[in-house]
Amino acid sequence: MNPDSSKDISNKDLKIGVFLCRCGGNISDTVDMEKLRSSVDAEVVEEFENLCSINGRKIIRDSIIQKNLDRVVVAACSPITHEKTFQKYINPLNPYLLEMANLREQCSWVNPDVETATEKAISLVNASIEKVKYAQPLDPILRKTTKSAAVIGGGISGISASLSLARQGIKTCLIEEQPTIGGAMVKVGKLFSPEKLAEECAMCLLNPLVNEAVEHKNIKIMTNTTLKAAERRSGNFHLLIESKPRKVIEEKCISCGKCAEVCPVEVKDSWNEDMTFRKAIYKPFAQAVPDVYTIDLENCKNCGKCQEVCRMNAIDLDMEGEVIPMTVGSVVIATGHKTFDMDKRPEYSYGRHDDIVTQMELARIMGVNGPTKGKLLKPSNNKIPERVVMVQCVGSRDEKPGGRKYCSKVCCMVAIKHANVIKQHYPDTDVIICYTDMRTPGMYEKYFKYAQSNGVRLIRGRPGEVAEKDGIFTVRLEDTLSKEPLEIEADLVVLSTAMEPSDGTINVSGLLDVGLTEELFVKEKHSKIKPVATEVDGVYVCGTAQGPKDITDSIVQANAAAAKISELINGGVELEPFVASIDQSKCTLCKKCIDICKYKAAYIQDGILTVDPISCTGCGACIWECENNAIEIMGQTDEQIIATIDGMLKDKKPDEKRIIAFLDSVGYVSADNIGINKITVPSSVRIIKIPSMNRIMPKHILHAFKMGADGIIMGEYPYNPMYSHTKEKIAGLKGELVKNNINPDRLAFYKVYIPYFRGLANKFKEFDGEIKCLDTP
Amino acid sequence: MKTIKLKKESVQLVKEVLKDIKASPDLGIYKCVQCGMCTSVCPGAKETDYDPRDMIRRVLEDDETVVDDDNIWNCFSCYTCNSVCPCGNNASEINQILRQMSIDKGEGMKKIVSFAAYGDSFMELGVGSIPSNFFDVMVKDIGPGYMDLKINIEDIRTDLGLGSYILPEKAIDEVESILDNSGFKDRLEKIKRCK
Numbered sequence: 001m002n003p004d005s006s007k008d009i010s011n012k013d014l015k016i017g018v019f020l021c022r023c024g025g026n027i028s029d030t031v032d033m034e035k036l037r038s039s040v041d042a043e044v045v046e047e048f049e050n051l052c053s054i055n056g057r058k059i060i061r062d063s064i065i066q067k068n069l070d071r072v073v074v075a076a077c078s079p080i081t082h083e084k085t086f087q088k089y090i091n092p093l094n095p096y097l098l099e100m101a102n103l104r105e106q107c108s109w110v111n112p113d114v115e116t117a118t119e120k121a122i123s124l125v126n127a128s129i130e131k132v133k134y135a136q137p138l139d140p141i142l143r144k145t146t147k148s149a150a151v152i153g154g155g156i157s158g159i160s161a162s163l164s165l166a167r168q169g170i171k172t173c174l175i176e177e178q179p180t181i182g183g184a185m186v187k188v189g190k191l192f193s194p195e196k197l198a199e200e201c202a203m204c205l206l207n208p209l210v211n212e213a214v215e216h217k218n219i220k221i222m223t224n225t226t227l228k229a230a231e232r233r234s235g236n237f238h239l240l241i242e243s244k245p246r247k248v249i250e251e252k253c254i255s256c257g258k259c260a261e262v263c264p265v266e267v268k269d270s271w272n273e274d275m276t277f278r279k280a281i282y283k284p285f286a287q288a289v290p291d292v293y294t295i296d297l298e299n300c301k302n303c304g305k306c307q308e309v310c311r312m313n314a315i316d317l318d319m320e321g322e323v324i325p326m327t328v329g330s331v332v333i334a335t336g337h338k339t340f341d342m343d344k345r346p347e348y349s350y351g352r353h354d355d356i357v358t359q360m361e362l363a364r365i366m367g368v369n370g371p372t373k374g375k376l377l378k379p380s381n382n383k384i385p386e387r388v389v390m391v392q393c394v395g396s397r398d399e400k401p402g403g404r405k406y407c408s409k410v411c412c413m414v415a416i417k418h419a420n421v422i423k424q425h426y427p428d429t430d431v432i433i434c435y436t437d438m439r440t441p442g443m444y445e446k447y448f449k450y451a452q453s454n455g456v457r458l459i460r461g462r463p464g465e466v467a468e469k470d471g472i473f474t475v476r477l478e479d480t481l482s483k484e485p486l487e488i489e490a491d492l493v494v495l496s497t498a499m500e501p502s503d504g505t506i507n508v509s510g511l512l513d514v515g516l517t518e519e520l521f522v523k524e525k526h527s528k529i530k531p532v533a534t535e536v537d538g539v540y541v542c543g544t545a546q547g548p549k550d551i552t553d554s555i556v557q558a559n560a561a562a563a564k565i566s567e568l569i570n571g572g573v574e575l576e577p578f579v580a581s582i583d584q585s586k587c588t589l590c591k592k593c594i595d596i597c598k599y600k601a602a603y604i605q606d607g608i609l610t611v612d613p614i615s616c617t618g619c620g621a622c623i624w625e626c627e628n629n630a631i632e633i634m635g636q637t638d639e640q641i642i643a644t645i646d647g648m649l650k651d652k653k654p655d656e657k658r659i660i661a662f663l664d665s666v667g668y669v670s671a672d673n674i675g676i677n678k679i680t681v682p683s684s685v686r687i688i689k690i691p692s693m694n695r696i697m698p699k700h701i702l703h704a705f706k707m708g709a710d711g712i713i714m715g716e717y718p719y720n721p722m723y724s725h726t727k728e729k730i731a732g733l734k735g736e737l738v739k740n741n742i743n744p745d746r747l748a749f750y751k752v753y754i755p756y757f758r759g760l761a762n763k764f765k766e767f768d769g770e771i772k773c774l775d776t777p
Numbered sequence: 778m779k780t781i782k783l784k785k786e787s788v789q790l791v792k793e794v795l796k797d798i799k800a801s802p803d804l805g806i807y808k809c810v811q812c813g814m815c816t817s818v819c820p821g822a823k824e825t826d827y828d829p830r831d832m833i834r835r836v837l838e839d840d841e842t843v844v845d846d847d848n849i850w851n852c853f854s855c856y857t858c859n860s861v862c863p864c865g866n867n868a869s870e871i872n873q874i875l876r877q878m879s880i881d882k883g884e885g886m887k888k889i890v891s892f893a894a895y896g897d898s899f900m901e902l903g904v905g906s907i908p909s910n911f912f913d914v915m916v917k918d919i920g921p922g923y924m925d926l927k928i929n930i931e932d933i934r935t936d937l938g939l940g941s942y943i944l945p946e947k948a949i950d951e952v953e954s955i956l957d958n959s960g961f962k963d964r965l966e967k968i969k970r971c972k
Contacts, residue, residue: 347818347861393812398863399805436812462812464861478813478822483831485822 014133017044017069018125019060021051021076023104030108032118036075039122039651042129043067052082057089064093071132075101075125078672079689094137096577096635099128105675106687110761116683123658123686127647134639138577141613145538145568146236146329150175152227152508155183157543157554158334159209164562165332166218170569173326174213175241176223177504180288181213182206183336184544185551187271187360189367189374192417194443197450199421203287203369210289223290226504228323230331230511233605235538235612237512239326245319247295248281252314255283255291259306259315267299273361275379276371281306281315285369330538330565331512333522334558335504337544340395340497344402348391348466348495349473354379356466356473356493359390359414366421376426378492380471385492387430388422389475390415391463395498397436404498406519409548411496412439416448418494419456432457432488434477461486466493499548512539513600521547532561536600537614540564578635578691579616580623582609586630593622593631598721620695621722624729636691641700648686649707657684657771659711660704661764664692667715667752670760679761682768684710692716693726693749698736705742711771715752715760743774790839797874805865809833815858815868827851829858829868836871844878850888886971896965903944903952 018040022028037045044067048056051074063069072093074086079100087095101124111117149165151158154176165172174181185206190199213219222241229240265280280299283292295306295315307315339360342350350356355378357365368374378385392415396408412435419431435458440448452458461477468474475488501520509516515523515535522541525533532540542557543549549557580593580601587609594602594609601615602622609630618633632638645660652658659682663671668689674681690696693716704712716726734744748770750763791807794800813830821827827848835843843849849872858868879885894908907915915923926933931941944952956962 393863397810399808399865400861400863403863436810460813461817462814462863464814464818464857476817478816478828478830480811480813480816480830483828485816485819485828 014070015043015068016071016073016129016132017046017060017063017067018042018073018075018129019051019056019063020045020047020125021056021074021103022047022049023077023108024050027076027103027108027121030112030114030117031103031121032114035118036121036125040125040129042073044069051076052085060086060089061091064090069093070097071135072098073101073125073128073132074098075103075121075128077104078102078106078675080669080672081105096138097132097135099132099135101125101128102672102687105672109675109678110681111683112680113683119656120683120686123648123650126650127644127686127688130643130647130650131640134637134643136634138634141575141577141579142572143235143568143575143614144572145565146327147171147569148328149173149330149332149565150237150239150326150328151332151334153183153334153336153504153543153545154178154181154221154223155334155336155543155554156185156206156209156551157336157545157558158183158332159206159213160555160558161332161334161542161562162213162219163209163216164559165565166213166216168562168566168570170218170562170565172219173241173328174219174221175225175227176221177226178284179224179246179294180284180290181210181221181223182289184360186285186287187273187367188363189370190363190417190421191551192413192420192447194447197447199417207287210287214289221290222324224294225324227508227511230513232513232536232538232603232612235329235614237328237331237538239328239331241324241326243322243324244297245321246292247297247300247315247317247319248293249314249316249319250290250292252312253292254312254314255293256311257283257293258309258311259293262305262309264303264305265299265301267296272371273358273364275361275364330540330568332558332561332565333505333508333512333514333534333539333541333545334543335508335545336502337499337505337548338502340404340500341402342394342495342497345394347464348394348493349468350495353468353473355385355491356495358495358497359411359418360497362418362494363414366418376422376429384426385429385490387432387488387490388419388492388494389473389488389490390419390431390433390494390496391466391475392433392435392496393462393498394495395500396496398498404500404519406548407439408496408499409439410499410550413444413447413550415494415496416440416451416456420447420451420454423451423454423456427455430457431455432459432490434459434461434463434475434488436460436462459486459488499544501545505545512536514539514541517547519547521545532557532564535598537612538568573614575614576635577613578618578633579613580611580618580620581632581634582611583630583632584608586628588628588630590627592625592627596621596625596725617691618695619692619720619722621692621725623697624694633691633695636695638697638699641688641690641695642703644688645700645704645709646707648688649704649709652708657710657768657775658686658708659684659713659764659768659771660709661685661687661713661715662690662693662696663687663715663752664690664717664720666717666754667760669754670715670752670757673754673757674761677757679758681761681764684768684771685713685764692720692722694722694729696729696733698733701733701747702736702740702742705737705740705746710775711746711748711767713748713750713763713767715750715763717753718751745774746771790836790841790843793878794836794871794874797877799870799874799877801867801870803865804867804870805862806833806837806871808864809837809866810864812863814861814863815866818857818861819852819868820855820857821851821853825851829872832875833866833868833871836875844875844882845884849875849879883971886968890968890972893965893968896961896968900953900956900962900965901949903949904942 072090090098148171150173151162152175162172162174191202192199225243228242231238259281260279263279263281266277268274269276269278271284280296364370461480463475463477465476473490479486517523540561542561543554599615601612623631693714730749737744815829816822852872856869898906
């Protein structure tokens with residue numbers, strides 16, 4: 001694409017064809033077509049009843065071929081309705097050599113008066129003619145993504161995403177920081193099914209998935225590894241993966257466990273929530289994948305005893321870590337969560353007594369592969385508890401310092417699950433859940449009712465304190481339903497702690513330049529309509545890295561993320577080419593454009609400033625920052641904007657008022673809605689569609705006033721990532737007007753919304769009135 | 778049966794509470810979910826029928842009778858309720874606002890008569906001091922040592938190398954003059970008349 005090629009022909013020599021549509025009277029009943037025709041200065045001016053029909057296509061195509069036209073203007077309905085149609089109709093011309101004048105939605109339907117409607121129609125057509133002169137042949141942007149992906153995090157989310165990708169033929173690398181994959185799901189022991197009202201073995205459900213991942217030819221599992229660095233280049237990601245030395249040769253280890261028997265170092269076993277001990281050479285649990293031992297670098301004393309007993313010669317104490325570079329097309333963040341730090345809530349006495357535990361610790365105690373082999377025994381004395389009291393919302397729904405404002409979403413179900421398991425195996429143990437609200441949406445309500453029928457007791461009140469005296473705990477709360485302060489004696493207290501973003505989630509997001517929420521979970525591109533997508537195209541998120549959720553939701557998200565990657569790979573993406581283009585000869589690599597772009601579209605590659613066309617929205621905010629005028633927006637060049645303004649203000653009569661309205665795509669649709677609802681707007685208003693108000697520069701505004709505009713109104717949808725800049729810019733533009741002795745009240749800004757078209761119509765009327773007042777001495 | 782009427786009554790207690798000068802700007806009363814954490818740690822609620830959670834509920838439900846409820850006088854202003862509240866609410870603060878409303882109405886005046894003697898000590902000694910009518914209670918709470926301390930305070934202070942805590946005559950006169958001119962004295966008399 002050479003931007004200068006069209007400039008070889010002088011704009012005056014271009015042959016432009018203008019095609020006027022009567023739209024079955026919708027336009028011609030209000031606009032004087034005869035006058036319009038005679039006012040248009042073009043090589044060809046044709047008029048037709050329904051240009052969008054197949055016959056219209058013939059007229060346009062024949063004219064282009066017979067009259068050798070270079071550019072086409074179609075004056076008809078809104079481009080929103082039929083731009084795509086007419087882009088096809090002008091074939092053999094490049095589709096971007098077309099401009100449309102919106103004579104229906106933004107002229108005949110909003111201006112019932114024939115004379116003013118005709119005047120307006122003439123200026124709309126003129127603006128299109130002027131703009132189309134600067135149109136350049138463009139190609140839609142097509143991108144296909146490399147058929148490979150990296151999934152960071154080997155919990156249930158990461159495993160599910162990897163499997164879905166692999167089954168779709170995508171080469172996937174599963175990167176896990178721990179020596180084994182499986183994440184939190186292998187630790188929870190039991191899962192419950194709201195349909196069957198029963199608990200199932202988590203390991204038994206997960207194992208087939210893990211095995212499939214191990215066996216799958218498209219999946220490479222890399223445990224003991226972390227992401228070190230990431231760089232995005234032309235739609236691919238260059239990753240640096242660092243692997244910690246396992247000090248055990250995976251291929252040789254037969255997992256006999258002799259090494260652990262002789263290892264003299266004992267440390268707390270985090271896999272059992274520090275309730276048991278393991279050796280410095282260890283395998284986290286029996287079914288760990290990969291099925292090999294690992295040396296814990298922090299605690300190993302290098303005594304060499306393990307080496308002596310290993311018959312396979314699998315231990316290499318001199319093994320070094322590795323940094324592995326890889327290039328993938330997409331990345332999935334599945335880095336999971338951690339649990340609330342109980343040091344922040346000393347009132348619950350956690351850490352001071354062995355029998356005050358978290359739900360995860362209780363899960364380990366009740367897990368058949370846990371410290372008590374599945375028996376519910378108190379950690380302090382190995383006796384069965386008489387009463388278990390569960391405290392809900394510990395650290396969740398909590399605005400105190402260090403607390404989490406959100407609901408952790410799974411704790412109600414986890415508490416009910418554990419209560420049910422206890423009731424089934426130990427019917428004599430009393431279980432009380434202290435809750436503020438039981439949140440068991442959908443089918444989970446059935447499981448909640450099942451718990452009630454099992455004799456689980458529920459007391460509504462949030463405990464303020466857990467105290468201990470002579471080995472008995474007192475949980476203090478108010479039974480808010482009976483309005484009574486209450487002390488419950490218990491010998492096992494279980495705290496339902498909040499889910500928090502894991503350190504891995506925060507680190508990996510930083511490396512990939514992905515935005516985080518206020519709570520430091522990975523932020524989705526749009527939490528309603530763009531789930532699993534992140535701010536960086538090609539990076540997706542699933543599971544608890546995105547927010548608190550259960551296993552079912554994590555798997556759903558993992559599959560969604562894999563489907564999104566598959567879309568990129570198999571379908572590719574075709575986009576409008578209206579994006580930033582860099583004049584490399586002027587660019588000094590000052591990086592100001594990179595800093596301002598919240599779409600993260602600009603980056604430097606091999607010393608050249610590059611724009612990712614998939615991410616760029618063509619908003620133009622970078623142009624303001626560029627001191628060297630090295631940036632242009634294709635389809636919205638300065639020449640095109642100036643030409644459009646000139647066309648809109650051409651042949652303005654001395655007593656006439658003209659207001660230019662710059663609207664973004666939301667505002668433009670809203671303005672179309674005004675027409676569809678046949679609401680009258682002042683005839684002075686001339687609408688120009690602009691990708692974002694960030695594109696409008698002082699020179700455009702000053703030029704419009706110089707050419708006779710009486711007022712300028714700018715409309716933008718406020719919920720776009722660059723909106724904060726828009727607001728600053730409006731203030732800057734007003735300042736420019738003051739400097740040039742133009743009343744800043746002639747420039748107005750308005751927030752636009754698609755359904756709020758009546759508000760926009762009123763704003764037009766109001767502003768028109770204000771401008772008239774300003775001009776009345 | 779209570780009815781939440783379609784037409785709202787003009788008085789809205791919660792708005793008046795929030796308008797009060799004592800109300801913190803970020804008081805989280807609207808965010809209360811009635812979890813009862815405040816009541817669970819409240820020493821007043823342990824010994825009496827005072828229930829900070831229920832007091833908040835009554836304010837939110839526009840129940841003006843809460844202002845006249847004797848139980849609001851059982852708060853110790855220890856602020857433990859505030860320290861645990863997960864919604865950023867402050868029952869102690871709201872309690873003080875309700876008490877002031879009760880005093881403004883006149884009813885609450887009787888509740889603070891016994892504290893009037895504190896005011897007298899400012900007038901007479903220029904400093905706040907536990908009035909003699911509380912001595913019995915103090916002895917009950919602290920033990921007979923309290924009276925020994927009271928009687929021997931000057932000697933103890935001398936032993937510790939501290940000066941007299943009794944203000945000079947001139948200073949007491951000045952304090953009295955300030956209290957008189959600022960309206961404190963009148964207010965004190967008004968409270969005393971409610972006996």
